[in-house]
Amino acid sequence: MSLDLKTKLDKELKDDAEIRNLWLEGIHNRDHRQTFKKINEFYDFIIVGAGTAGCVLARELIYNIPNINILVLEAGPPNIQVNDIMRSPCAYPSVSRTIETDWGYYTENQKMPGIVDPTKEVLNKGINYSRGKVIGGCSTVNAMIYTRGQKADYDLWAAQGPEYKIWDYDHCLEAYKAVENNTRKSPDEEFKKYHGFNGLLYVQDGQNDFDDIIKDVIKVAKNLGIPYNNDFNGVRQNGVGRYQHTMKDGKRFSLADGYLTDALKKVETYPPSKPFDIGSPHGLSDNAAKFVAVNVKSFAHMLNIIWDEEKKDENVAIGVKYFYDGRVHKSFIAPKGEVIICGGAFNSPQILMLSGIGPKNNLEENNIKVRKELPVGRNLFDHPSCCITAKVSVPNSTSTSQLHYSSSGLELGMFYKGDIKGKVPSQEHFLDERPDIQFHASTNLLDPVARANAKSGKKNDVLTLVSTLNLPSSVGHLELRSSNPFIHPKIFLNYYEKPDDLYLMMSSLKLSREIFKQPPLSTVWGVESDVDKEMSDEDWEHYIRKKAFSSSHACGTVKMAPESKGGCVNHRLQVYGTKNLRVVDASIFPTIPAGNLNAPTAMVAWKASILIEEDYKNKA
Ligand SMILES: Cc1cc2nc3c(=O)[nH]c(=O)nc-3n(C[C@H](O)[C@H](O)[C@H](O)COP(=O)(O)OP(=O)(O)OC[C@H]3O[C@@H](n4cnc5c(N)ncnc54)[C@H](O)[C@@H]3O)c2cc1C
16 A cells, blocks of 8 residues: 555544544443343344345245244345445446445465476465455345356265265255246256246346457357357356346346345244233243244344353353444344354354364464364365456447446356366367366456556456366465454465466466457457467466456355364254354355355255254254
8 A cells, every 4th residue: 555545544544533432422322321221132043144145044944944033143234225226237346346345355465386486486465355245245246147066066065975965966956946036038948957947046148139249259269169058057067158147137136135035024923822022022031922033133243152151061052242333232042043154254264263163273372262173264265367358459339238237247158177287278178077267258357457557438448358267276264363353364365376276277368368369359359468478387377376366256164074074064064063053155165166156155055944944843
């Protein structure tokens, strides 16, 4: 940060602090005079985080388990702020960078030995890492691409032991179909095998015709021998084609829109024969009825789990402590209840660690008492991306399509296998049915470095080809920086620690360069890329590290696996060494699926709801 910016920020923070003190004084004053006192509320289930997973879970539990009540805590604002501007797909690039609805994560700088020349040290500079902090979580801010990964991804999860069979592809496919409401017109029989039409998550095919230049990218891809694929979520993933999107009528459709909205419709009292206790709608009383409903609190930041101190050795979760409207609140679970953490891949591990569950050293460094030692925060998977941007000398239709509300600029996708030696992939790679590269072509400027430096109005005379490593071998981790629940953990992405990752990315970028050189892109459009010169492998490594950005697909940090294999939760997503505590979100993925993660997370939550329901009904 430049000195000028730092001085400006320091001044702003000082001014803010003055107002914050006035606000605190107001809270103090109010609560001394307030006649309604803070009460300890009781719920059957407390769900922490109203993101992709939390929304699905709340809806499935409230409708499937009779007479329960649920508290959903969300640190971010309500999604009534998510107006039609935020729902317009063309607004996606700004929506995911909105300070009010983002956690503001920044990853750690990492030095490591180079891959091409291990005698030289290379730097992975820290990057901004978007995470939705709003009702709907990342599904409210994401790029809306609907893909699920490949059959082999889930069969790998299931291979961890006989009890993990419930996570094989066939079982997961059933859940995908249950969640999905696909609106493809006249789907054929093949399509119907893989898609659902009655779920609450709307999925639609792209609405617009492609830009002319994007049509030409498809032509080039076909000329290179890349097969056309009209369903990346069908029998095979490889090929070039059009993405499906989580949209309805051309607008963003989040899991909050589909699931939480529906969950909130259910409001009853139980038992009907008893009077409703006006003073404490969520109290635990034998003499009064309770609300059978989902109670959502936004701007409610969970601090840590409350444990039963009388059963110290058993680590029994009995409630949660959270910061809300300037005060610390406590909510508890009723008998048979559970605390379910759905905070996402960075926050769920942080919450566990703040509650004493995690790696011993890191907890002790932060003066947190260790209740259960588990490798929480390890196994951080992500999909690293990189792109090549080309200037386009012939005007294309970008500006009009960008203004079209139903275009996110990410309509064309391609999946293929990279070459492990870093060469341009060949026909054989394009036909491989375990692709490890995902590719987008866009007329938006997606390179974060170039974007930051672009002069306004000049952003769109470009063609960007993005490559993403979908099955990376390098694994990162996160650790607590502080026991302060408002301070972000340290995130180490560890991109390109393993040689295969670097060479696969190199291979894909070389293919992008070839695509730019092909007619009609080179002849009709005058496409000129920024990496036209000859580049050594070392140059490529430098380029890839410098331009690295994330697809925002963090996962795996509270791994579902046997405890002896580094697991933190079992196959039913219960946290080892604890009672009444589960984690349900992208952090439980044992390995990363080879596709975008919104749909897989919703799928996991839907399956989790069945496991929770079974366990609830089996409790005495
Ligand atoms: C910019 C961006 C683009 C993406 N593009 C795509 C895409 O095109 N397609 C796709 O499939 N996937 C995409 N993803 C990824 C996908 O959306 C996420 O992987 C998925 O939504 C994760 O779901 P989750 O439930 O695990 O976490 P989240 O959706 O992040 O939900 C976690 C929720 O918990 C809340 N929370 C966290 N801590 C606390 C706390 N202490 N107290 C209370 N609440 C808390 C958070 O505010 C958040 O609302 C994208 C993600 C981003 C950020």
